[in-house]
Amino acid sequence: MSDEQPTRGPARPGPYIVVVVLIAVGIVLPLIVPLYAHADPPFIGLPFFYWYQMLWVFIDAVLLWICYGILRREERRRREAVGAPVAPRKGGAR
Amino acid sequence: MSGILLAAPPARPVDGVALAVVILIFVAVAVLGFLAARWRRGSAPAGLKSLDEWGLGGRGFGSWVTWFLLGGDLYTAYTFIAVPAAMWSTGAVSGFFAVPYTVVLYPIVFLLMARLWSVSHRHGFVTPADFVGGRYGSRALSLVVAVTGIVATMPYIALQLVGIKAVLTVLGIGGGGNAFLQDLPLIIAFVVLAAYTYTAGLRAPALIAVVKDVLIYIAVVVAIIYLPIHFGGFGQIFGAAQSKLTATNPATGLPVGSVIPGAQSFNAYWTLALGSALALFMYPHSITGVLSTKSRNTIRRNAVVLPLYSLMLGFLALLGYVAIKAGTKPIDVNGAVNPQLVVPQLFLDNFPSWFAGVALAAIAVGALVPAAIMSIAASNLFTRNIYRDFFKPDADAASQARVSKLVSLLVKFGALVFVLTMDQSSAINLQLLGGIWILQTFPAIVAGLYTRWFHRWALVAGWAVGIIVGTFAAYSVVNPVTHAHFGGSLAPAPLFGTTVYIGVTAFVLNVLVSVVLTLVLRALHVPDGRDITRASDYGADEHDPKVEALEARGDEDRPPVTLPTA
Structure with a gap:
């Protein structure tokens, strides 16, 4: 397919390996039930079982925020490598 | 229990103030729904006369709107009502798994959905079945994905009605003898919903979701600080929860439930969480939310901040235990205990009427938002993958939008009839089956995002095996009290014997069949379908020239000008 206009240059494996590892951690650790199926230590009256799982809301948010930063940089680099248009710098709202 | 709850009189009194607040908020939301037709419409001279405009809100939602839209889309009234209800009746295994479910959901979304967004944006795909059809060149595979999506969505919409019904029951309307008058408030609510969805498309739920979220966050924050x-x-x-849940159930001779699951439930707990998380973004309404976003990274940014809703879900689940301590009595109009009423009743018993009204309205509106998105998603599937693919291949954008709008009315009407004529437990059973079914489209959709290795007919066969095994296993679960079939979503896994989520068992079989048959079909040289996507499509972003070129031509359906026959 000679007319294919690439949207991204070749990937560097490093950033993707880091991202996959972080995502695997974020999926596997909240699912190992024997790790947290007990009452102690409690926190403000909540058994460990409950606050541990709710804590993962924050941990996963942080992990994904790191992944987002890594991927945004890497994809920007890959796009610039082939001269594809890059979104304006602003990453945040709207 | 304590004397906090006064003896509930047999006929439910109408709480005038709470009812007035609910009606007021409902009217305001309806006005907003109709006004949404004019929202963010600058660049679309054709009005809402295409599926991109009507069914995907112009494909231009940024991070903020998407956050509210997906929050309203994924966390439905069923979650607000059914999760605390499950906690109240049987504890952690059937209720609190929703927290790890909605936590591990976001790494999965982060990983998969950017690729789906890119390829769909590039080719103008509106539904997951569009993508599968384009990727595998198989109308059969596209059809099974579309039909599974529609069939799994219908009971999900019906459940939103069950949620609204719970709110209405607690408010004291919906009693009385006349069957028609009893259901009239529900019918009115749904007719209004159908009207503004028809008019404004996906913009209506997107705008309403903002209001609903403000209300629900206020209600949950106040409840979780004040009530404990x-x-x-x-x-x-x-x-209190411990003593209620460890009591022996006379029907089974086992404890009613558990506050902390024992070792025999560990596999059930994590497979329920993982299976549900894998299934959720295969639902057409979730994918509609993803495809309505503006750029490739919008969904990734949202995966970072959407877990905030899961925290709210966790606190709402705990309200089920609070209700145990509070001695909340969820008595339905027929005098029977209906756990679905626990959360609305808890608010009504323990807060001033006006505040209870705000909370109840938030729950009811929280049911309208996903119902609107689900009906849009189901009608897009019908229009694109059944009507256009099989009956009207030359249907243009305007006639596709017209068909979709009409079908969205039919879908809602069907769900209404469903809820009014069948009992609530059948809606819940079908929703449970729907989750098992929709998970069977995962291999076709997700593997397709990364590889063309699977053979299209192997995926069709894997899907069929998964659906049959899953349905049969769910049918075989018998409720120990009522002896009815479809009594739950857990069953012993074949070979291993440990109790797991049926959806996961069926999913594993589905993948095994797909892998083995792919090897067989490749060995037999059975012809593969034509793939209209290219590697570069999966990394495309909003500013890529081909995307804009395709949009400028207004030709969203034709494959890109490429592909000499290889």
Whole structure:
């Protein structure tokens, strides 16, 4: 397919390996039930079982925020490598 | 229990103030729904006369709107009502798994959905079945994905009605003898919903979701701070839950439930969480939310901040235990205990009427938002993958939008009839089956995002095996009290014997069949379908020239000008 206009240059494996590892951690650790199926230590009256799982809301948010930063940089680099248009710098709202 | 709850009179009194607040908020939301037709429409001279405009809100939602839209889309009234209800009746295994479910959901979304967004944006795909059809060149595979999506969505919409019904029951309307008058408020609510969805498309739920979220966050934050203090702290609340849930169920001779699952439930707990998380973004309404976003990274940014809703879900689940301590009595109009009423009843019993009204309205509106998105998603599937693919291949954008709008009315009407004529438990059973079914489209959709290795007919066969095994296993679960079939979503896994989520068992079989048959079909040289996507499509972003070129031509359906026959 000679007319294919690439949207991204070749990937560097490093950033993707880091991202996959972080995502695997974020999926596997909240699912190992024997790790947290007990009452102690409690926190403000909540058994460990409950606050541990709710804590993962924050941990996963942080992990994904790191992944987002890594991927945004890497994809920007890959796009610039082939001269594809890059979104304006602003990453945040709207 | 304590004397906090006055003896509930047999006929439910109408709480005038709470009812007035609910009606007021409902009217305001309806006005907003109709006004949404004019929202963010600058660049679309054709009005809402295409599926991109009507069914995907112009494909231009940024991070903020998407956050509210997906929050309203994924966390439905069923979650607000059914999760605390499950906690109240049987504890952690059937209720609190929703927290790890909605936590591990976001790494999965982060990983998969950017690729789906890119390829769909590039080719103008509106539905997951569009993508599968384009990727595998197989109308059969596209059809099974579309039909599974529609069939799994219908009971999900019906459940939103069950949620609204719970709110109405607690408010004291919906009693009385006349069957028609009894259901009239529900019918009115749904007719209004159908009207503004028809008019404004996906913009209506997107705008309403903002209002609903403000209300629901206020209600949950106040409840989770005030109620535990009022009832002596979480220590007391968990004590009450412990004594209720460890009591013996006379029908089975086993404990009613558990506050912390025992070792025999570990596999059930994590497979329920993982299976549900894998399934959720295969639902057409979730994918509609993803495809309505503006750029490739919008969904990734949202995966970072959407877990905030899961925290709210966790607190809402705990309200089920608070209700145990509070002695909340969820008595339905027929006098029977209906756990679905626990949360609305808890608010009505323990807060001033006006505040209870705000909370109840938030729950009811929280049911309208996903119902609107689900009906849009189901009608897009019908229009694109059944009507256009099989009956009207030359249907243009305007006639596709017209068909979709009409079908969205039919879908809602069907769900209404469903809820009014069948009992609530059948809606819940079908929703449970729907989750098992939709998970069977995962291999076709997700593997397709990364590889063309699977053979299209192997995926069709894997899907069929998964659906049959899953349905049969769910049918075989018998409720120990009522002896009815479809009594739950857990069953022993074949070979291993440990109890797991049926959806996961069926999913594993589905993948095994797909892999083995792919090898067989490749060995037999059975012809593969034509793939209209290219590697570069999966990394495309909003500013890529081909995307804009395709949009400028207004030709969203034709494959890109490429592909000499290889």
